[in-house]
Amino acid sequence: MSNPMPTPVLQARGLVKHFGHVVALDGADFELYPGEILAVIGDNGAGKSTLIKALSGALIPDEGTIYLNGTLVRFHNPLDARRMGIETVYQDLAVAPALNIMENIFLGREIRRSGVLGSLFRMLDKKQMMNDTVRYMADLKIGIQSMSQPVGTLSGGQRQGVAVARSAAFAKNVVIMDEPTAALGVKESRMVVELIRQVRERGLPVILISHNMPLVFELADRIHIQRLGRRVAVITPDEYSMADAVAIMTGAKEAEPQLAS
Amino acid sequence: MSDALVHDRSQSGWERIRRNITHFLSLPGVGPTLALLIASIFFATQTDKFLTGRNLSLVVQQVIVVGTLAVGQTLVILTAGIDLSNGMVMALGSVIMTSLAVEFGVPPAIAIIIGLLITTAFGLLNGSLVALVKLPPFIVTLGTLNIAYAVTRIYRTTTISNLPPAITFLGNTFTVGETAITYGSVVMIVVYLVAWFVLRETSWGRHVYAVGDNPEATRLAGISTTRLLISVYGIAGFIYGIAGLLLVARTQVGDPQAGQTANLDSITAVVLGGTSLFGGRGSVLGTLIGALIVGVFRNGLQLMGIPSMYQVLVTGILVILAVSVDQLSHRGQA
Ligand SMILES: Nc1ncnc2c1ncn2[C@@H]1O[C@H](COP(=O)(O)OP(=O)(O)O)[C@@H](O)[C@H]1O
Numbered sequence: 276m277s278n279p280m281p282t283p284v285l286q287a288r289g290l291v292k293h294f295g296h297v298v299a300l301d302g303a304d305f306e307l308y309p310g311e312i313l314a315v316i317g318d319n320g321a322g323k324s325t326l327i328k329a330l331s332g333a334l335i336p337d338e339g340t341i342y343l344n345g346t347l348v349r350f351h352n353p354l355d356a357r358r359m360g361i362e363t364v365y366q367d368l369a370v371a372p373a374l375n376i377m378e379n380i381f382l383g384r385e386i387r388r389s390g391v392l393g394s395l396f397r398m399l400d401k402k403q404m405m406n407d408t409v410r411y412m413a414d415l416k417i418g419i420q421s422m423s424q425p426v427g428t429l430s431g432g433q434r435q436g437v438a439v440a441r442s443a444a445f446a447k448n449v450v451i452m453d454e455p456t457a458a459l460g461v462k463e464s465r466m467v468v469e470l471i472r473q474v475r476e477r478g479l480p481v482i483l484i485s486h487n488m489p490l491v492f493e494l495a496d497r498i499h500i501q502r503l504g505r506r507v508a509v510i511t512p513d514e515y516s517m518a519d520a521v522a523i524m525t526g527a528k529e530a531e532p533q534l535a536s
Numbered sequence: 537m538s539d540a541l542v543h544d545r546s547q548s549g550w551e552r553i554r555r556n557i558t559h560f561l562s563l564p565g566v567g568p569t570l571a572l573l574i575a576s577i578f579f580a581t582q583t584d585k586f587l588t589g590r591n592l593s594l595v596v597q598q599v600i601v602v603g604t605l606a607v608g609q610t611l612v613i614l615t616a617g618i619d620l621s622n623g624m625v626m627a628l629g630s631v632i633m634t635s636l637a638v639e640f641g642v643p644p645a646i647a648i649i650i651g652l653l654i655t656t657a658f659g660l661l662n663g664s665l666v667a668l669v670k671l672p673p674f675i676v677t678l679g680t681l682n683i684a685y686a687v688t689r690i691y692r693t694t695t696i697s698n699l700p701p702a703i704t705f706l707g708n709t710f711t712v713g714e715t716a717i718t719y720g721s722v723v724m725i726v727v728y729l730v731a732w733f734v735l736r737e738t739s740w741g742r743h744v745y746a747v748g749d750n751p752e753a754t755r756l757a758g759i760s761t762t763r764l765l766i767s768v769y770g771i772a773g774f775i776y777g778i779a780g781l782l783l784v785a786r787t788q789v790g791d792p793q794a795g796q797t798a799n800l801d802s803i804t805a806v807v808l809g810g811t812s813l814f815g816g817r818g819s820v821l822g823t824l825i826g827a828l829i830v831g832v833f834r835n836g837l838q839l840m841g842i843p844s845m846y847q848v849l850v851t852g853i854l855v856i857l858a859v860s861v862d863q864l865s866h867r868g869q870a
């Protein structure tokens with residue numbers, strides 16, 4: 276970590292967010308570098324979700340700045356962030372169970388037919404969307420037979436796969452995943468680990484919010500530790516143990532000063 | 537990943553056949569179509585008069601108005617809403633159209649357009665209250681039901697007759713073989729086909745399903761659910777105006793008392809057609825079948841000489857059956 280770092284893909288400085296008299300973010304900093312998996316951990320109420328919401332446009336911070344590839348950006352809603360290539364897999368996945376896989380992947384970004392069928396009659400190009408869907412799912416090695424299956428008929432892990440495939444397909448810069456294994460069993464969690472690796476292999480950096488320490492230590496390149504609304508440390512899995520991480524998280528231990536910028 | 541597939545292979549032949557049959561029956565529209573076929577066969581065996589071109593054309597005539605209203609109702613129910621106001625809004629539209637044309641000398645075309653604008657405005661009002669003020673659709677449309685009813689009755693209490701032919705032209709017929717078909721039935725079919733196409737083939741249509749299925753996911757996908765809902769109710773209002781024009785063509789009068797049970801009848805057609813009251817699932821062609829089921833039962837029982845209260849009874853039972861199926865299948869999915 277001593278060699279000069281490249282420009283962060285996503286960076287935040289001094290984020291502050293109040294909810295009434297609760298201070299959810301108290302001058303939080305954040306960096307995500309190209310191609311990495313950055314885990315964000317912290318106790319309940321440490322401000323992880325609030326941080327992630329600020330970075331994905333789901334809420335507007337009271338103070339502080341956000342930079343995307345070095346450029347100052349302001350997100351007013353999730354669509355702003357999405358337009359800039361930041362995709363979020365929400366904890367509850369935000370899929371429509373009655374719609375099929377293809378329709379979920381392209382929800383809000385449907386492809387229209389070319390020519391007059393598309394421009395005048397507004398017809399969707401289902402064939403194109405179906406082909407793309409098959410490719411997105413294959414890219415992440417998600418083996419689901421039929422893309423015209425309603426998402427409601429899939430298992431929890433498969434649904435997660437659809438949500439991740441959607442994000443990976445459209446994210447140009449960042450994929451954010453909020454507690455991707457919280458609702459899954461052991462076997463399905465393994466599948467999600469693979470998915471996250473696949474996303475990184477495609478060159479996209481991933482922000483992973485998780486309570487699952489073994490998962491975090493297995494996957495993350497760096498770990499951002501959030502406490503009382505601030506980043507108190509950034510550690511790497513090889514230099515610190517899980518016990519250290521938990522100790523820093525709860526304030527029982529201070530991190531090495533060099534990394535807590 | 538392929539749990540479902542592994543499962544399939546381990547099943548015995550019978551099990552697979554049973555599953556395929558269950559799957560076929562659960563496809564949208566299959567259940568309602570079978571019900572319609574069985575009812576038709578039953579009535580055909582009970583009375584010779586049922587299966588004649590003239591009688592079937594009559595059945596269609598009888599379902600035109602409710603059938604058209606039910607298209608708007610389907611759009612609203614797909615968004616997980618409900619529209620109780622549609623019958624009254626239709627009545628208001630038809631009274632305005634006929635009154636302007638007969639009593640104020642407004643050219644029929646203009647009178648029709650004004651009527652359509654008013655029903656559309658009611659739809660937009662419903663949609664705005666649902667989407668912007670976030671009131672439950674049931675309450676909103678219960679309110680606008682009363683408003684539309686009161687406005688109609690304050691405006692007039694008596695029937696408007698002696699309508700100019702230009703306003704009743706949809707009641708005119710053309711013949712195919714021996715059977716006379718009204719232009720009105722053609723209009724209804726066209727409304728169905730357009731709605732079917734738009735719901736299946738356009739983004740707007742898919743968003744209608746999505747918002748009824750999971751509004752939060754739809755919003756997070758960057759779709760303005762507010763605008764979407766307002767447009768759905770507005771278009772439904774426009775369709776109620778068309779139903780008003782069909783009503784006028786069929787009855788040849790403008791009737792301030794019309795449409796009082798049309799809201800429940802249209803909901804019946806939608807539900808019998810297999811569209812889920814929970815939103816997000818269903819099809820407008822199912823609704824057409826649903827409207828025809830109601831029409832066939834009424835007509836068939838009538839031909840058999842069974843008193844009309846029994847027809848209402850049967851319709852009530854059918855609705856409860858259909859809603860039970862919806863509830864059970866929804867529980868299975870969630
Ligand atoms: N919408 C909100 N309204 C009021 N308080 C909130 C809201 N969101 C978060 N908070 C508060 O802000 C603090 C940080 O919450 P959060 O970011 O959800 O923490 P974490 O995700 O780390 O558990 C908590 O005290 C929480 O109660």
Ligand SMILES: [Mg+2]
Binds near residue numbers: 323324325
């Ligand atoms: Mg949280």
